[in-house]
Amino acid sequence: MIFNLLLASGYLTYDKSIKNKYNEIEEYFRIPNKEVKEEFIKIIKEMTVGFDVNKKLSQFREAVLHDEKQKIEEFLNSLLLRGSYHDQKEVFYHGYLLGLFSIFSNELFIVKSNREAGIGRYDLLIEKVDRSIGIIIEIKIADTLEVMEKEAEKAINQMKEKEYYQELKLDQVKNITTYAIVFCEKTCIVR
Helix, strand or coil: CHHHHHHHCCCCEEEEEEECCCCCEEEEEECCCHHHHHHHHHHHHHHCCCCCHHHHHHHHHHHHHCCCHHHHHHHHHHHHCCCCHHHCCHHHHHHHHHHHHHHHCCCCEEEEECCEECCEECCEEEEECCCCEEEEEEEEECCCHHHHHHHHHHHHHHHHHCCCCHHHHHCCCCEEEEEEEEEECCEEEEC
């Protein structure tokens, strides 16, 4: 699995240092240090030659924080044009998004991946340390462009039915946003 590879190579670390409001230790994957975070950003920059990366990443971050799905979708689609769609497996896109969302990995935000919550496992979760913002991301792969909306609907229903929001509710997060991101070759939609 990609996470084993990322753990073994040092691009992710397993952390047990965060405590929730009940003083219980929480476990999650995180980017271990500034150098690795910069490496993820370097990879993204290499894929984004031809436009102002810092400006685009800043705009992307703001779009994620303000639930601007259309802007998120436009940004991701612009990146997908620069890569190969032959890597079309959910684990590839999951790792790709984990690297991209590393822009949130700092003293203000915690990025978690593939963690149990509610009665399932979300793909990605971003939580502001002050518990004012929580973001849940579910990733799906569609075989054809025609079924992307159906896959997005499945992802939205999965987040609700599996109650991925429970972890954030227990932490008393004030603002919870969910994103269903569906990929099909070099196209994605965000709902």
